[in-house]
Amino acid sequence: MNRRFHKMHGLGNDFVVVDAREDGFAFDAAGARAVADRRTGVGCDQLIVVGPATGADVSMRIWNADGSEVEACGNATRCVAALVGRDCTIDTPGGLLRATLTGEGVAVDMGAPRFGWNEIPLAYAMDTAAMPVGWGPLETPFAVNVGNPHVVFFVDDVEAVPLDELGRGIETDPLFPERINVNIAQVIDRRTIRSRTWERGVGLTRACGTGACAVAVAAIARRLADGPVTIHLPGGPLAIDWTPGGSILMTGPATHVFTGELDAELLRA
Template identity: 50%
Template sequence: MIIPFRKMHGLGNDFVVLDARRAPLPITPGRAAAIADRHTGIGCDQFIVMEPGTEGADVFMRIYNPDGSEAGACGNATRCVAELAMADSGSGAAAVRTISGLLPSERLPDGTIRVDMGEARLGWGEVPLAQEADTLHLPLSADGVSDPAACSMGNPHATFFVPDLAALDLPRIGPELEHAAIFPQRANIGFVQVLAPDHLRLAVWERGAGLTLACGSGACATLVNAARRGLSARAATVSLPGGDLRIEWRDDGHVLMAGPTATAFTGMIDLDAYPA
C-alpha cells in the first residue's frame, strides 16, 4: 500500500504524519517503530496518525513513540495536526482529540498555533506514581540532580531544577530516570535552568524517544512545576534547543502553549515495505 505522508516539526521536534481520516491504515506499533527509525525508516521523534474526529473533535491524533509505545500527549505534534485541520477547513481554530482528552487549538495573529493543553494533573495517582508521594518533592535523584517535581499533562513528567543545564550528562542520566521504579508508566524527564521568573531554559529526555530538540508537553509541565515551587511566574518563555515556546498556566488550571509549526517535506511511503 503506497500512501502520502508529511514530515512536520515544531521547533525541530519532528513527526511523520499519516492521514487515516478517510480510510483506515494498517498501522501497528511495530510498523510505526520501523518507520520512525532514523536509519532504516523515514525517521522521527513521534509517528502521528490522523483519524476521524470523535466527540466534537475535528480530528483524532494517535501518537506513537519511536519504540512503538503509544503516547497520550505531544504538544508540538498537536500544533502540527491542528495546523493541518485548520488548512482543510479554512478555519482559524480546530479541536484535536488524543487518548488523553480534547485539545482546543487556534491560530494567533502572528501565525503561531496556540493549544489549550488542558489541566495540569498534580495528584500522585494522576501522574501516575507507583506509591503515594508529594509531587512537589519526589524522593528521586541521579548523578548531579535531585528533588524533582512531577505532574501530568496527559503524560507523566518529572522536572529537575538545576543551576547549570550545560553541565549535565543527559544521555547518561536520562534513561535511568525515565525508567525509575517510582514511574510505573515511565516518565518524561525535564531538566530546567531558571534564567528569570519569565524565562526558563529546558532540555527533555522524552519517554520512548530520548533527547529531542523540543517537547511541548514538557514545556507545559516545566512551567507548572516551576510556578508551584515559586521559581517562576504563571506565564513564561520556555527556551528549548530547537527554539522558544510561550507557556501560560491559567488560574483555572488549564495550560496554554503557543509556538510555530513547519512542514519539512512530503512524499510517498510503501507501508508493505515495513514489518507489520
Template identity: 45%
Template sequence: MQFSKWHGLGNDFVIVNGMKEHFSDYRQQALAVCDRNFGIGADGLVIILPSDIADFKMRIFNSDGSEADMCGNATRCVARYLYETGLTAKTAMTLDTLAGIIKPELIFENGKLATVKVDMGQPRLKRGETPMAGNPEEHAIHVPLEVNGKTYFVTCLSMGNPHCVIFVDDVATIDLPVIGPKIETHSLFPKKTNVEFIQVIDAHTLRMRVWERGAGITKACGTGASAALVAAVLNGHTGRKATVKLDGGNLFIEWADNNHIYKSGPAVEVFRGEYLL
C-alpha cells in the same frame, strides 16, 4: 503511503491521513517510519482518524513503537496540517487524544500565520494522576529522588502524560543520555516518565533540556515545557507566564486563571512524499 513530515522546534513527526491510508500495525509502522537510517526519520508517527467526540482523532506513536497519550508539538503540527490540506476550514479545532480533548488554534496576523496556540488543559498534580508511587492524593513538589548515587529534587505532574521536572544550576552540565533513561524507567513511575532539566534564567524565562519517554533526547517537548512552567510556579521560581527556551527554539507558556495551560509556538512542514511500504 502518502505522508507529510513536520516539526515543532525540531521535534519532528511523520503525519499520515489515516482516513485514506490504512495499515494494520501502527507500532511496527512507527518503528520503520521513524528510523533515521532506514525510514523517513522522526520522533513520532501521527495518524489522523475520524472521531465521534471531536473534529478529528490523533494517535501518536513514538520512535520506539510505544503509543503516546499526548504531544504538544505534534498537536500544533497536526492543527496546521489539517487546515492547510483542506481537511478542515476551522482555525480553532478539537482533537481527540488518549489524554482527552485538546484544542489547538491557528493565530493569524495580517493574513499570515503567526503562531499555533494550544489549550493543553489542566495540570494534574496528584501522585495518583501522574502516575507516581506513593500516596495517590499527595503532590510531589521538590521531593528527593536518588539515581546513580546522586539525589535530585523533583516535581512531578501530568499534562496528560507523566513528567518529572528537575531544577538545576546549568542544564549544559547534565549528561542527559545517561541520566535521562535512568529516571524515565525509575520504579517510582509505573508508566515511565518524561524527564525535564530546567535552568531558571529569570522570573520570565526558563532553559530546558528534555529526555522524552519513548523517544529519548528531542529538541523540544510541548507538554514538557508546560510541565516546566507549572513546576516553576509551584517552586516559586517564576510567575504564571514564561518563555521556555528549548534546544529547537522557544515556546511561550501561560498558566491561566481558569487553571488551563496555554502553549504557543511554531509548526513547520518540511516535505511530503510517498513511503514505500
C-alpha cells in the same frame, strides 16, 4: 499500497504525519519503529495518525520511535492543527485539546495539569511537588501529568547535566510504572527558563511541548516564575501560560517540511 505522509516538526521535534480522516489506517508498534528509523525508514521522533472523531474535529494517535503508543504530544498537536488548516478540536488519548491558529503559529489549550501521585502515576504515594528521591546530581523533582507524565528537576546549568547518561535510568525507574519524561530546567528570570528533555521512548529531543508545559507549571507552582513564561528549548522557544487552577496555554510554531509516500514493504517490516 503505498501511503502518503507529511514530514512536519515543531522546533525540531519531528513527525511523520499520516492523514487518515477519509480512509482509516492502522499502525502497530513494529510499523511505527520501521517508519521512525532514521537509517532505514523516514526518520522521526513520533509517528502521528490523524483520523475522524466523534465529538471533536479530528483524532490523533501517537507512537514514539520505539513503537510505544503515548497519550499526548504538544508539538505534534500544533502540527495537526496546521495540517487541518483551521481552528479545531483534537481528540487524543490524553484528553480533548483545542487548537487556534495565530500569527505566532498555533496556540493549544492543553487542559489542566494533574498533580496526584496516582495521576502521574507513581508506584506509591509521595509529595509530587518535591519528591524525596534523586538520581546522581538530580534531586527533589516536581512531578506533573500534562496529558502525559513528567518530572522536572531545577538545576543551575542545564548544559552541565549529563542528561544523555541519566535520562534512560530515570525514565525506566520502577517508581514510574508507565515510564516518565525527564526535564531539567534553569530559571533565567521570572519570565524566562531554559530547558532540556529526555522523552520516554525517544531519548534526548530538540523540543518537547508537553515538557515545556510541565516546566512552566512546576516553576509557577514553586513560585520561581510568573506566567506567561518563555521556555527556551534546544530547538527554540515556546510560550507557556498557566494560572493555578486553570488550563495550560501553549503557543509555538508548526512547520511542514515535505510530503512523500511510505512504501508498503516498509510498513510490513
